[in-house]
Amino acid sequence: MLCHDKAMAIKSIQTKTFLLLLSMTLSMAFLLVLAISLGFDRSFSRYKQSLFDDINQNMVQQLTDHYRQHGHWRAFRSNRGLWQNLLINSMIEQSDESNQSHRHSRRLKMFRYHALLTADKTMVIGWPAPTHRPIKLLAIKVDQQVVGYLQVPDRQALSDNFDRQFNHAMQKWFLWLFALALLFTLILSWPISGYFTHPIRRLNRHVKKMSDGHYDQMININRQDELGRLAANINHLSQTLQANTENQRHFFTDISHELRTPVSVLRAQIEALQDGIQEPNHQKLNQLHQQVMTLSLLINDIQDLAGTELGSLQYQKQSIDLSHILTEVISAFSNQIKTAGLSLQHHIQKNVYIMGDSLRLQQLFNNLIHNAIRYTDAGGTIVIRLSMQKQQIIVKIEDSAPGVAKQYHKQLFERLFRPDTARNKNHGGFGIGLAIAQNIVQAHQGTITATDSSLGGLAITINFPAEEQNNE
Structure with a gap:
């Protein structure tokens, strides 16, 4: 049971959302830290190389001034301290921190591959570079004539202690940044996922109640999403x-x-x-x-x-002439209307087409005309009209007295509804015909309504959407 609960907890939407947010945030944080770290390494390397190039150019300028003043390099051969002072002065001038000269003295080892060469590339002072390290020679010119060369490494690495410490400190800062992002994600991801999954759990409980037959309870989730x-x-x-x-x-x-x-x-x-x-x-x-x-x-x-009502009736819809169908149904009821002692008037517009099922529409008109005959007193009148008005097909069947009270008009289409009026006392009926008629009309995307008839009885009005063929 415990294993099952753990499995369900892992499968829960909140857990999945939490893990998704966590993985996305960690991935973004990792990529961001990695990008910043790589960008910093490259930028710092370029900055250091640029600084190193400036120092080298400064040294070339000082060596040029020295040769222009003395005309030879013998002072560097006899005085090694002069070479060290040149290196230190180059760094001081470039960094603009003269009061920090004692710090630069600790960094002379970054010039361990620098050397001064004569015009014929003979070593004056310095150390020869190892064969595995590429070097380049910067020409020292006086009056457009090469008087010597400054040997420098072709690429300066982060080798001195200060640079390594600075780079290590930045890497630690990036790791702290990643750790803070992880902590921030852990703190916020769970409540954020709960914000989205809490209403889902409520909906799940509500649907469970509905599946048990409790339809009278509503769920209140005040959200706009x-x-x-x-x-x-x-x-x-x-x-x-x-x-x-x-x-x-x-x-x-x-x-x-x-x-x-x-x-x-x-x-x-x-x-x-x-x-x-x-x-x-x-x-x-x-x-x-x-x-x-x-x-x-x-x-x-x-x-x-x-x-x-259940939609089990099959509707075979096709383009049909509704006026022809209604005329045939009226003709079939002619003898029954005469036997009932009623008069019939009909005004049928010709060539009115509808996309519908002819058998179901015949059933519809049979029910409505049969009701009109059944519930109209002898000597009364039935009027049937079919017309086209503003892209609507209108069928109206009305009869004379007795009528139906207005408060019952909408209920007439409810199944088994029979108002206790004079219209029903003597004629019975099951109260099903109009319910069937309404379902057939709605299956043809139409509407059906009941109103008082101008003849004193009931008027049934049907509206169908017209087919495009009627406009041709």
Whole structure:
């Protein structure tokens, strides 16, 4: 168990973020220190070489002045101290620190490969350079004539003690800088990683509660970044799941209620026949058949509703003439409208095309016209219109009295909703047809609304997006 906890800790986002920040910072610090160190070494080497070149040129100038004054180099052969004074004076003049001459005396060894040569390159004073060290000769000229040479090393290394100490001190400073960067990273990386991972852990716990069915709780993460938007989306998902759960509960309750009535009637009639209370005559069989057909119709409507809501219905969309489909559906209902004692008016604009499924659109118009016939009193009127307005296809089906109160208009499209009004008392129905119609309309990127009809009944208005072919 302990090993498992350690493995989980290593796999946690905070640990990974901490290690990532640590490695990135250390890499940057290492590269920065390395770049500074290399840059310093090169810059210091160039500075020292430049200083050394200036000292050499100063020595050449002093030797030139000496030869111009004396005309020979014999003084250097007989007086070795004169050569040392020349070296010291060159450093003092170049460094502009005359009160530090005793320090320069300790650095005479940096001139151990310097030597004074005659014009024919005979050694006057100094030490010959070893064969492995490259040297160069600086000409000493008087009146454009070479009178001697100053032998100097071709490249001056950091060999004296002072330079080594200075270089070592700088390297220690760079190491301290790297150590401070490491400490700074260790101190800040963990809380920084926690700042990003803490809301993730909260989101994880909240999603775990949602997976257990607790959709009523919201998570509050007051951030404006991606994590804040993720929390808002999860809250929206939780609300949606909560609403769907409530709808599902109400749906099963309503379905149970709708099925209970015809099943109870059917059971009572069958038991009466079994007990001999009623005779199995033609009338009773017709009543049983009617109850079975009612159950069959309800089950078919529920199946269609579930299919449209869950998306299991297949939509075979293509460019179709909506005016042709609506005209055919109206023609199919002509006899039923006459039998119901209703009059029909229709105003159908021709050549109105839509990208849709012809079978589902026929089902849509069948439901709406069937509802209009069922809920309109005898002697009433049904008006059907199809038109194009501003890149929108508008279908409007309205009927005469009785109507539906305005407070119920939006609820008409809820499944199994039936307002307790005169429109429903005498005509029954399961309250599923308009819910199916709404799902079909939405599958075609349209909208459907219910309003009061100018005829005194209900008006159903559908808006579909028009196809480009309508503009040609």
